[in-house]
Amino acid sequence: MTIFLAILVIISMSKLSYGADDTITQSDSLSDGSTLISKDETFELGFFNPGSSPYRYLGIWYKNIPVQTVVWVANRDNPIKHSNSSKLIINKQGNLVLLSSNQSLLWSTNTTKKSSTPVVQLLNNGNLVIRDESDGESFLWQSFDYPTNTLLPEMKIGWDKKTGINRLQTAWKNWEDPSLGDFTSSMSLSNNPEVVVLKGSSEFYRTGPMIGTTSSGVYGMQDNPIFKSEVVSNEDEAYFLFTLKNKSVISIVVLNQTLMLLQRLVWIPASRKWSNYLNLPHDTCDGYNICGPYGKCVIDASPICQCLDGFKPKSPQQWSTMNWADGCVHTGNWSCGIKSRDGFLKVSGVKLPDTTNTWVDVNMTLNDCKLKCLQNCSCTAYSSFTSNEDSGGCTIWFNDLKDLRDSDSQRNLYVRIDASNIGDKHDYTKMAILVVSIIAFAFIVILLTLYIYKKKIKNKENKNEGEHYNLDLPCFDLATIFEATDNFSNVNKLGEGGFGPVYKGKLQDGQEIAVKRLSRSSGQGLNEFTNEVILCSKLQHRNLVKIVGYCVESDEKMLIYEYMSNTSLDSFIFDPIQSKVLDWPMRLNILYGIARGLLYLHQDSRLRIVHRDLKASNILLDQYMNPKISDFGLAKMCGDDQIKGKTSRIVGTYGYMAPEYATDGLFSIKSDVFSFGVLLLELISGKKNRTLAFNQNDHNLIAQAWRLWKEGVLYSLIDDSLTDTCIQNEALRCIQIGLLCLQHHPDDRPNMTSVVLMLSNNNILPLPHEPGYLYKNIRDEGEVSSEIQTSSSINNVTISQLDSR
Template identity: 55%
Template sequence: MNQTTSTRERFTWVEAEKRWKLYSSEPRDLCDKYGLCGGNGDCVIGENPVCQCFKGFKPKSEEKWNLTDWSDGCTRNNPLDCKDKSKDGFIKSVGLKMPDIEYSRGNKSMNLKECRAKCLSNCFCMAYANSDIRGDGSGCILWFGDLMDIRKVPYDEQVLYLRMPASELGKSGPKVRAVIVVVASIGGVSGVLLLGYISYRTKSKAPRENPEETDDLELPLFDLATIVKATNNFSTDNKLGQGGFGPVYKGKLNDDQEIAVKRLSRSSGQGLNEFKNEVILIAKLQHRNLVRLIGCCIQGEEKLLIYEYMPNKSLDFFIFGETRKKLLDWSKRFQIICGIARGLLYLHQDSRLRIIHRDLKAGNVLLDDELNSKISDFGMAKTFRGNQTEGNTNRVVGTYGYMAPEYASDGLFSIKSDVFSFGILVLEIISGKKNRGFFHQDDSLNLTGHAWRLWNEGNALELIDECLVGSCAESEMLRCIQIGLLCIQHRPEDRPSMSSVVVMFGSQSSLAQPKQPGFFTENAPLKCDVVHSSSSNTQDSSSKNEVTVTLLEPR
């Protein structure tokens, strides 16, 4: 390619982006409202109703649909056959605005045949198309999960290949309309607009997490019938807990292997995102201090995650129970603390991706039959690549009482925000008290503030759980309190990395003196956005709340 051609191509892309921004910024009709027809719905001006379901789909809620509330979108008549992908096929749909690319991935080097094969190889892939319809139609773009924000347009010949089970191929119906519309082409402009659209949306709205991580998932897929049998049809007697993700059930497979099954709640607003995130992130993570994902089940509207079963439930079940906490002597608590530290170090440094958990808490640390600690629940996790060490978000998620101040107030997260949560956990394990809701008759501080006051007064050992008093390991406890305080220092740059923390636990070298921690309280309001706190615990109950975070600056 000569310089003139290259310059001309760059000009074309810039112009395309400008045109798309102009086009997308001016709502012109009802179909310009984002997500009007929900997932797998097609908005068609002139039709009655304006929202239609794709071929092979039906309204998820007939009652709402008939009342012109289409926000729930459409669901498949028949599920895909993820165990035998050769049974699935595709239908061609043209004359559409391409779906929202939030859950998409592009590959410029693939041809259309390779793109089709790649989509069929992944159970989450719902559609594919050429990413460049100029010339030979090279490039591939794949969509994962529900297809959002689609409408009929009179200017595009771009083809979307929509995945269908064999039972639906070749069918058609009066109301459930096959979206196959032949329209007049306006030449190369449609291709330029599509490329500009993809370029613009990719820059302004990056795909959530890492869709490419679904490649070569190597995760066993279970039949729904197998899981129904294992859980006795999701019997309430087998229910282990309820999280933001949905209910969790105990089960037993035919080989007597015990499992914990997370079942995506159909009413969960965040569950689908968490489900995808959790599968994508931890399918290949292997560490003794992480809960192991055994497989998943995707059949119809059922989406299930199958984990190894943890017979001793979660850490908070023990340390916050007046009777059960006595079962954890100091040696067991120290073992649990060190296991959590090793698991976090693996996520931050030794795994393929740098993973920020963002919801580390006592309820998300599970205990096996030997009381070894294992980190669970990666629905809120974020990944970093290369040299990236921090990020920010407008949607703060996590659990009040464990969030670092810079994350709660400004949406800034990093490995140091996980370190802060770990420090809170250390103090909770030592004291047997929750940071949130802590009360002491001598002051109005929370647990972190109380620990800081005792440290400065030289009375740090007063923090330890009453059932540990008299232990011969007081020097080790004191060192752990100091490490915990170092981890919850207000400024992220003052907190140690997890690699340093692991070394601190394993050595007797002197430690730095901690600086003031970041304090959280409900009494001093700070102006900030609402924080969505949810959990998808594998083994224990939790609640989904919306709370306003407040921050108290240390004096």
């Protein structure tokens, strides 16, 4: 019996020594040299020395990251100095305590919550908790309530108003001393919650008011496919947290006192190091109250500090020496009350001021908000509580407006100014303005009448033009598109192509759309627009972007497509962070989808189509990451028996154009096959064909792939972000298919039927011949005919040029 008990004790001790468990009970202890490991083996709890420090600390770090990254420290202000025989236990009161070798207390959880069977557990998210053995959901204490310098996903920064706990992020003094620094980050308790970073007791940086997942001023807070930020403020708590949408990504937010920065770091497995994704403060204007009260910091201006309209420097002499601390003052005097003649200056694109002394009513209309501000002589400004001014909500400021800067914010600030700045005019001046206004109005009426008359004629012509093409598509009126895109607001702008900008919109039935608007400032693109309308109306395939309709009215010509929530392929594969979203199965699916879409264009559709501008930015991704080929403005229709053609006007994008097309204007379905080969290499390597620096023998990605093929080390072309998910044999086979598509002579290249078959089976592949563009760049080619007008781009933006002949 004694031997049996001894074996049980040894087994119990060995569990912690080898990190095979994630829990400690009252009968267990954790000694120096032993660790506690979360179930999924992401985090580890144990004793460590920071850097070269001789002191020992109890902390939590990432288990599988070779660079020890400590995310939480227990005894940060009371290190173990003289012995390695300290241990961690659960005492009789149910507290987790750290004892020195002489049993003196080094650290304790000090919770008053009790349990008859308490256990300590290290969770998969890095949270160390005390809970009842029979209750896995309710925590008696948790490390997430006591952050150190690191914010983990799901960890809250802010206040628990019921318990009074302030979850405060506090920097280490330096990388070898985790004791409390004087650099802290917390959530304000104002009516408008915001994250504030303090240096000692002084404000150092603040995000600006934050509601839901947005902030009025913080750079890099926007949602993306990697992580999502969230702010909650209610009667029980006010906090900020972030979560990871892509669970394969490791990201933390660290308060760094040495660099005086709040940093978002992302772990890059390929390089085995942390990558700096975001620094706050982001620039000089991010510093707290750089320009003083009523001063606005504009990072691209010179000088960067400017007084708001209706204000002047408090100390012109100091202002002229770039000492802006005193800020600005009013140029006149306020009047008070409901009959006040004071007005408000609308300031857009600004981070809202410090919210320390504000008043909020989430139900008040913006007009009532204005009236309430006018009635209070202490009111200096007001704003909508959210970015949508029609949804209600009011914020009023009562003190000087501090810490204003330029921003991408969608919220407007209405700053109180006196009547003299609004425009107190004499009666004579008013009469003169009235007379001029009447004359101008009459002139405008005449012009408007002529405009409406011409517009009716033009619309009739446009309608007839649409009927001439026999399009089986709805024709939207201009008013509908204006409403859907919020008058083509810059907020809805998705990007700009060779023929004009593209906007996101929403129709009255809730359908989200993308509107491609032909640029009116250029004579280019009309033929391409017509071409795209005709083609898209007749093409239907799961891997082609779907056209919803078109608009031809006045001078406007627009195509309306289904909206693709994940934008284009190039925004993923060429971004070091976004590329991690696309694992190997996903990239392979995208490759298949593009190949099937091209096969449909070349062979299976009612028309025989050569796309002529296949590239990463023209591959759109839907919400499920399915690829859709887009932008048919340059596409050419061929007859059933026509497989090639020649043009004197070359359009497209350098780096993707086949050599025979770029030099001689010869195009065919094999031109698209060449472009597909380039796209395939970019998708697998994560590199652009033309914009990366290769060695002296490699002018581009094609040349690099060919050299690696001949050297037998083709695997080194594979994107580092695919290390964990890539099936190497599949990737190498795909690269070989890409080289077959890139062969210099069009007749050597496979057609898309063969490409689809090669991608879907394991049959032996033929050996590729030498690809095009191997030895020099296309812009250096001397064989380009002087009779051919080339019009293309090396920066992935398609350019079209109308032939003058």
